[in-house]
Amino acid sequence: MIGYVIYALQRLQVTWDRFVLGLGNAGQFLDRLFPPHILQADTMAKGLLESLEVAVLASFIGIVLSIPLGVLGARNLMPWWITLPVRFFVALCRSFHPMIVAIVFVKAVGFGAMAGILTLAVASMGFIGKLFTEAIEEISTKQVEAIRATGASFISVLTYGVLPQVLSRFAGFATYQVDSNLRNSTMVGIVGAGGIGGTLFSAFQRFDYDFVCAMVLAIVAMIVLGEALARLIRRLLGIDAKSGDE
Numbered sequence: 001m002i003g004y005v006i007y008a009l010q011r012l013q014v015t016w017d018r019f020v021l022g023l024g025n026a027g028q029f030l031d032r033l034f035p036p037h038i039l040q041a042d043t044m045a046k047g048l049l050e051s052l053e054v055a056v057l058a059s060f061i062g063i064v065l066s067i068p069l070g071v072l073g074a075r076n077l078m079p080w081w082i083t084l085p086v087r088f089f090v091a092l093c094r095s096f097h098p099m100i101v102a103i104v105f106v107k108a109v110g111f112g113a114m115a116g117i118l119t120l121a122v123a124s125m126g127f128i129g130k131l132f133t134e135a136i137e138e139i140s141t142k143q144v145e146a147i148r149a150t151g152a153s154f155i156s157v158l159t160y161g162v163l164p165q166v167l168s169r170f171a172g173f174a175t176y177q178v179d180s181n182l183r184n185s186t187m188v189g190i191v192g193a194g195g196i197g198g199t200l201f202s203a204f205q206r207f208d209y210d211f212v213c214a215m216v217l218a219i220v221a222m223i224v225l226g227e228a229l230a231r232l233i234r235r236l237l238g239i240d241a242k243s244g245d246e
Contacts, residue, residue, distance in 0.1 A: 036214035047198070058121045074137050098123050139165040175230040
C-alpha cells in the first residue's frame, strides 16, 4: 500500500512545489474575497429561499418514501424475495453522488428546482432507507411476537410492535437528513438544479469574488440556523444526541 501511494503521487504529479504554489494562489484568492459585498441582493435572497424550499420538499418526499422502503427491506419482517430488490434499489440510490444524479435529472426535467428536489429525494431515500432498515432489524422480537400471538394484522404489528421501538431513531435520522439536504441544495444548483448554487457559480465566472464571499457567508448562516432548529426539534421530541447517534 505504501508503495502504491508513492507511485500514485508520482503519476498524478502531486508535488510539494505545486502545493506551495497553491498556497500562494489561495492567499491571493482570499484577498479578493474580502470584504464581502452584496451586488445583487434580490438574486441572492431568491437563491437562498429556493435552496431552502428544495431542501424541505426533497426531505419530505424522501422521508415519506423511506418508511415503506425501510419496512420492505427489513429481513426480520419480509421474505428474501422482497427484501433483495428493495435493498438493491436503496443501494442504487446511495451509489451515486448527488451532483451526478442532479446532472441526470437536469437532462430529464430541465433546469430548475424540480431537478434539485428529485435529486435530493433520491439521496434521502438512499440514506434514510438504509438506516431505517437497519433500525428495524435491530428491534426486539419479543414485542412483535407478542402482538402476532394475539392474531393482529401486519399493519397492527407495525403500528404497535415495530414503530414504537424505532420512532425516536427515525426522527433523528429525518432531522439529520433535512440538515444534509440543506447543505446539498446549495451544491446541486451549480449544475442547474435550482437554489443559490447557480448564482454562486455565475459570480465565480464573473470574478465577483466579493459577492461570492457574501453568498458563502449567507449559506453558512442558513446552515447553522438549520442545524440549530434541528437540534431544537430533537430536544422537543426527547431525542438526545446519544440516542440519535445510536
